[in-house]
Amino acid sequence: MKKVAILGAVVALLLAVMIVPASAQLGDVGNASFTVQNVGSATATVSVTFVKEDGTEITPNPLNGSKSNPFDLAASESFVVVVPSIPNLAAGRYSVIVSSTQEVVAIVNLIGENAAKTIFYNGSYSGASQGASPVYLPSFVHQFYGWNSLISVQNTGTGPADVTVSYTCSNGATAQSTKNGLAKGAAVHFDLETNAPAGLPINCGGSAVITSNQPVVVVDNQSAATGATQSFNTFAQGASKVYVPGLYHNYYTWTSSLSIVKIGSGPAAVTVTYSDGGTSTCSLTDASPNCLLVMNVAHPKTGAFAATIESTGQPVVAIANAANPSNQAQTYGGFSTGAGSVGLPVVMKKYYGWDTSFTCQNIGTVSTSLNISYQSHTANAYNTGTLAPGASIVVVQPNEAFLPAGYAGATTVKANASGAEIACIVNQTHGANQAAGMGDWSMSYNAQ
Numbered sequence: 001m002k003k004v005a006i007l008g009a010v011v012a013l014l015l016a017v018m019i020v021p022a023s024a025q026l027g028d029v030g031n032a033s034f035t036v037q038n039v040g041s042a043t044a045t046v047s048v049t050f051v052k053e054d055g056t057e058i059t060p061n062p063l064n065g066s067k068s069n070p071f072d073l074a075a076s077e078s079f080v081v082v083v084p085s086i087p088n089l090a091a092g093r094y095s096v097i098v099s100s101t102q103e104v105v106a107i108v109n110l111i112g113e114n115a116a117k118t119i120f121y122n123g124s125y126s127g128a129s130q131g132a133s134p135v136y137l138p139s140f141v142h143q144f145y146g147w148n149s150l151i152s153v154q155n156t157g158t159g160p161a162d163v164t165v166s167y168t169c170s171n172g173a174t175a176q177s178t179k180n181g182l183a184k185g186a187a188v189h190f191d192l193e194t195n196a197p198a199g200l201p202i203n204c205g206g207s208a209v210i211t212s213n214q215p216v217v218v219v220d221n222q223s224a225a226t227g228a229t230q231s232f233n234t235f236a237q238g239a240s241k242v243y244v245p246g247l248y249h250n251y252y253t254w255t256s257s258l259s260i261v262k263i264g265s266g267p268a269a270v271t272v273t274y275s276d277g278g279t280s281t282c283s284l285t286d287a288s289p290n291c292l293l294v295m296n297v298a299h300p301k302t303g304a305f306a307a308t309i310e311s312t313g314q315p316v317v318a319i320a321n322a323a324n325p326s327n328q329a330q331t332y333g334g335f336s337t338g339a340g341s342v343g344l345p346v347v348m349k350k351y352y353g354w355d356t357s358f359t360c361q362n363i364g365t366v367s368t369s370l371n372i373s374y375q376s377h378t379a380n381a382y383n384t385g386t387l388a389p390g391a392s393i394v395v396v397q398p399n400e401a402f403l404p405a406g407y408a409g410a411t412t413v414k415a416n417a418s419g420a421e422i423a424c425i426v427n428q429t430h431g432a433n434q435a436a437g438m439g440d441w442s443m444s445y446n447a448q
């Protein structure tokens with residue numbers, strides 16, 4: 001059976017999925033849900049296994065909504081596993097393994113709150129189909145302008161894992177966190193707010209490398225006291241070309257930053273080409289391996305646009321952050337590869353107040369239109385206009401008139417041209433809670 005890991009609060013697909021009430025995560029109490037989409041060609045039989053931090057495996061049956069476990073999932077469809085609603089699953093922190101007879105993808109949504117229930121934290125990330133070592137984290141923070149990282153590492157190997165996280169601050173300071181004997185399938189969580197390693201200075205922002213004698217998957221949840229939250233997957237390797245589907249310069253109050261980190265020893269010359277015109281450049285060295293581009297400074301025009309990052313000399317990885325003046329924040333990872341067809345496990349239109357949009361970039365060499373198909377509304381599938389290589393398009397679910405209010409379901413996006421490749425991200429927002437100042441109600445995830 002194919003497997004995915006989800007972590008984080010944590011989910012594994014390997015969903016290192018985790019979470020139910022837990023401390024030292026996002027706020028004082030955290031919960032998680034994860035959505036599994038069948039992107040295969042036939043009905044899938046899907047099984048969900050939770051793994052406690054000591055390695056104990058639990059396969060609860062039923063799941064939420066009286067869903068049996070294992071369960072069948074039709075091609076292109078998805079199911080949302082709401083962790084706190086699973087009967088007889090004790091509160092705690094878990095990783096998750098999702099097994100399937102067809103290829104599946106998954107995303108995790110996390111929500112945390114402070115004890116007074118006045119500030120909320122929301123984050124999202126994608127499940128992983130396999131682990132690796134080393135794994136590269138382009139950005140971590142420790143008491144950095146109020147921000148701290150919670151780094152979750154799941155063992156996806158066949159035996160106990162000895163894990164080391166090696167931190168390098170932008171000022172050159174270094175430190176390490178370790179965990180020996182991490183059980184197979186389990187996850188460990190390095191909370192830099194409450195348990196920073198010796199030698200890690202305050203006001204530290206930098207990059208990290210995670211190594212292990214077993215393959216691992218890693219997620220970083222970065223948060224601030226205001227509730228602002230940025231959750232994102234790490235990288236098993238860099239690339240000479242990285243694609244970023246959605247960036248913003250004063251776009252409905254949103255502005256993005258782009259963090260680029262070189263992998264390996266030696267200099268790298270980086271050029272960032274924006275889809276609406278203009279370029280930025282960075283010269284990366286071993287002493288200064290990071291480049292941070294803030295779009296209201298680096299990019300000449302306002303609006304939404306995509307970017308293509310090209311590096312000569314060394315491979316790079318990149319993450320895109322976005323924030324607005326209302327303490328909303330979201331993050332996703334740049335893409336080194338794409339696909340002809342992409343699964344978006346969940347999009348929403350006025351679903352308990354949540355709305356989504358998704359942004360897809362043509363990362364191939366041929367122009368193509370895109371076919372958009374929504375779960376339960378395949379009769380309304382349609383083609384977009386043609387996208388040139390490097391260009392992107394934003395599809396806003398509240399603008400899809402055929403989708404009813406309260407809609408939540410999977411979406412499939414296909415490139416119509418032969419040999420074309422696309423990469424997509426999904427943005428999720430809760431407008432009413434944002435307006436009420438109740439913390440961060442915005443998040444992003446990478447489609448798969």
